[in-house]
Amino acid sequence: GAGVSQSPSNKVTEKGKDVELRCDPISGHTALYWYRQSLGQGLEFLIYFQGNSAPDKSGLPSDRFSAERTGGSVSTLTIQRTQQEDSAVYLCASRPWTSGRDTQYFGPGTRLTVL
Amino acid sequence: AQSVAQPEDQVNVAEGNPLTVKCTYSVSGNPYLFWYVQYPNRGLQFLLKYITGDNLVKGSYGFEAEFNKSQTSFHLKKPSALVSDSALYFCAVRASSNTGKLIFGQGTTLQVKP
Numbered sequence: 614g615a616g617v618s619q620s621p622s623n624k625v626t627e628k629g630k631d632v633e634l635r636c637d638p639i640s641g642h643t644a645l646y647w648y649r650q651s652l653g654q655g656l657e658f659l660i661y662f663q664g665n666s667a668p669d670k671s672g673l674p675s676d677r678f679s680a681e682r683t684g685g686s687v688s689t690l691t692i693q694r695t696q697q698e699d700s701a702v703y704l705c706a707s708r709p710w711t712s713g714r715d716t717q718y719f720g721p722g723t724r725l726t727v728l
Numbered sequence: 729a730q731s732v733a734q735p736e737d738q739v740n741v742a743e744g745n746p747l748t749v750k751c752t753y754s755v756s757g758n759p760y761l762f763w764y765v766q767y768p769n770r771g772l773q774f775l776l777k778y779i780t781g782d783n784l785v786k787g788s789y790g791f792e793a794e795f796n797k798s799q800t801s802f803h804l805k806k807p808s809a810l811v812s813d814s815a816l817y818f819c820a821v822r823a824s825s826n827t828g829k830l831i832f833g834q835g836t837t838l839q840v841k842p
Contacts, residue, residue, distance in 0.1 A: 617771075619771075644828065646827075646829060646830075648830075655832060655833075655834045655835065656818065656820075656830075656832035656835075657832075658823075658829040658830070658831075661827040661828075661829055663827075669826075669827045669829075672829075704771055704772065706772075708828070715828075716762070716774050716777060717762075717774075717828075717830060718774060719764070719771040719772040719773070719774075720771050721770055721771040722770075722771050724769075
């Protein structure tokens with residue numbers, strides 16, 4: 614079966630521009646996460662969606678970051694007015710919501726470079 | 729605070745030798761522990777997890793991990809390393825919250841030399 618997919622795989626942008634990153638979770642997975650992997654910070658949680666519940670945005674580093682999940686499936690992470698410190702790999706993960714024991718499955722990531 | 733520590737930035741081992749990648753954790757309550765592997769320019773691949781039960785957990789590609797509650801450790805092991813095991817390995821613990829988000833260690837690069 615298809616895994617988590619993300620697009621684009623690479624994105625190069627200029628400082629100050631807005632970017633959108635897309636995640637398609639595994640079909641039937643109701644929980645979706647965004648993480649960021651950067652050299653200085655390692656792997657850090659950004660945001661979490663579960664069904665129709667309000668998302669947990671506690672990991673978003675600034676108000677320039679936002680995310681939405683339409684129809685309980687596809688998610689888009691938007692970064693406004695990008696800064697060089699936003700350069701990182703953005704990873705999306707999904708898991709079924711049967712219990713907290715379930716495994717998160719990750720997509721291949723989007724490598725964002727802000728010039 | 730919940731945290732995961734991987735004390736070694738890099739582990740070097742010869743092909744055919746046993747390997748260990750270390751991980752210690754700090755979490756309130758019962759830990760749910762995970763190991764993931766990342767190959768260059770790829771996402772994270774799930775290797776194995778400990779939820780409850782036997783302390784020795786077996787996973788993909790011949791890897792196993794031993795949960796030690798008294799030492800709060802969850803070291804990853806493999807009896808005989810392959811060159812193709814060379815990658816970046818992450819230990820993670822599920823946060824004690826409703827989200828189930830993962831808290832990751834800093835990662836350990838495993839280098840297996842022929």
